[in-house]
Amino acid sequence: MSDIVTAVGTPNIALIKYWGKRDEKLILPTNSSVSMTLDEQLNTKTSVLFSNRLKEDRVYINGELQNTRGTEVGERLVCLDILRRIAKDKRHALVVSENSFPTGSGFASSASGLATLVYAASKGLGLRLSGKEMSIVARRGSGSACRSLMGGMVRWRKGVKADGSDSYAEQITKPDHWPELMNVVGILSASKKKFSSRAGMRQTERTSILYRSRMAYVEDAASRLTAALKKRDFQTLGEITMRDSNNMHSVMLDTWPPLFYMNDNSKEVIYKVHELNESEGKIIAAYTFDAGPNPHILTLRRNVNKVTRLLDEVDAVQKVLKLSMGNGPRILDRSESLIDERSLKPFKN
Ligand code: PMV
Numbered sequence: 001m002s003d004i005v006t007a008v009g010t011p012n013i014a015l016i017k018y019w020g021k022r023d024e025k026l027i028l029p030t031n032s033s034v035s036m037t038l039d040e041q042l043n044t045k046t047s048v049l050f051s052n053r054l055k056e057d058r059v060y061i062n063g064e065l066q067n068t069r070g071t072e073v074g075e076r077l078v079c080l081d082i083l084r085r086i087a088k089d090k091r092h093a094l095v096v097s098e099n100s101f102p103t104g105s106g107f108a109s110s111a112s113g114l115a116t117l118v119y120a121a122s123k124g125l126g127l128r129l130s131g132k133e134m135s136i137v138a139r140r141g142s143g144s145a146c147r148s149l150m151g152g153m154v155r156w157r158k159g160v161k162a163d164g165s166d167s168y169a170e171q172i173t174k175p176d177h178w179p180e181l182m183n184v185v186g187i188l189s190a191s192k193k194k195f196s197s198r199a200g201m202r203q204t205e206r207t208s209i210l211y212r213s214r215m216a217y218v219e220d221a222a223s224r225l226t227a228a229l230k231k232r233d234f235q236t237l238g239e240i241t242m243r244d245s246n247n248m249h250s251v252m253l254d255t256w257p258p259l260f261y262m263n264d265n266s267k268e269v270i271y272k273v274h275e276l277n278e279s280e281g282k283i284i285a286a287y288t289f290d291a292g293p294n295p296h297i298l299t300l301r302r303n304v305n306k307v308t309r310l311l312d313e314v315d316a317v318q319k320v321l322k323l324s325m326g327n328g329p330r331i332l333d334r335s336e337s338l339i340d341e342r343s344l345k346p347f348k349n
Contacts, residue, residue, distance in 0.1 A: 005047070005120045007046055008046075008116065009115045009116030010112055010326045011042055011112040012036060012154065016033050020204060027164075030158065030205070032155060033222065036154075036181070038326045039325065050093050083137060086129075097113055111147065113145070154169050155222065178229070181324075182322060188293050200259050204255040210254040237286065237298070261290070261293065273287050285307050285310070
């Protein structure tokens with residue numbers, strides 16, 4: 001019988017951003033963050049097979065065999081080592097993963113990829129871990145990945161312990177708590193970002209003068225945002241979300257040498273969102289940008305058309321996605337496997 005396990009998972013978009021680590025190795029953040037797990041229009045599908053026939057871990061992403069020696073991909077495989085230790089199982093893994101969206105271009109491919117890998121691999125090793133336990137493992141692969149282990153709105157508690165056991169993700173509200181809340185994404189550019197988040201945040205912590213003032217305000221903002229989500233208070237959510245995105249991009253600019261992830265098109269969207277809110281007399285749209293130029297605009301379902309129109313007016317927008325709240329990762333049927341068990345390679349499409 002085949003031991004291949006296949007899962008699908010999704011990215012999340014942070015409304016309170018994670019940008020900086022108090023422990024590089026354990027990936028412990030300097031602040032708590034809050035995110036919305038997105039639906040499966042953007043997704044990662046991953047098949048995992050643990051087998052004695054493998055002499056080392058082998059990882060294919062979008063059909064390409066990855067170099068795992070001394071690379072970021074290799075570092076992220078620490079997640080597999082942790083799971084193997086918990087399961088007391090030494091077998092190597094074959095991992096075949098496909099993103100439905102560009103890798104490394106600010107679409108949180110690492111979050112979606114690592115969360116899905118940890119979900120599939122723990123099932124593949126016969127482990128029955130809770131969402132919290134899996135989030136602690138995924139965190140070691142990519143910080144933001146820990147928030148994609150559950151659906152709805154999720155908070156990653158920064159924790160205070162040195163061993164990281166209290167730094168995990170927890171669901172704040174279930175996916176059906178606020179079904180009207182949507183994320184309209186404008187796709188501007190699918191090019192790879194110049195600085196990985198990992199390298200970028202390290203540089204910010206070391207050099208940004210403004211970083212301290214970000215740390216002084218952000219924990220309280222995460223609590224206020226959590227309260228606003230529970231009350232379905234879009235005005236408060238909108239303001240906190242936009243200001244936190246601006247705040248994170250300010251410390252990026254204040255990094256030496258400076259980091260730019262947004263571009264002039266991103267700024268055009270920012271202006272337009274403020275104009276729209278001004279003309280409506282209240283906040284009906286709230287932008288947020290990760291480490292990339294693509295705007296994510298939070299809005300309520302009834303205002304999605306207005307936001308889409310706004311993005312359509314920006315020449316550089318190539319595509320608009322209307323994403324709703326996601327449910328988190330799930331296991332797929334055997335027939336969805338991406339692994340050819342005989343050759344121990346991905347199926348050729
Ligand atoms: O988890 P990483 O290393 O991909 O960092 C993610 C950082 C941001 O996307 C910019 C913010 C966040 O909280 O997701």
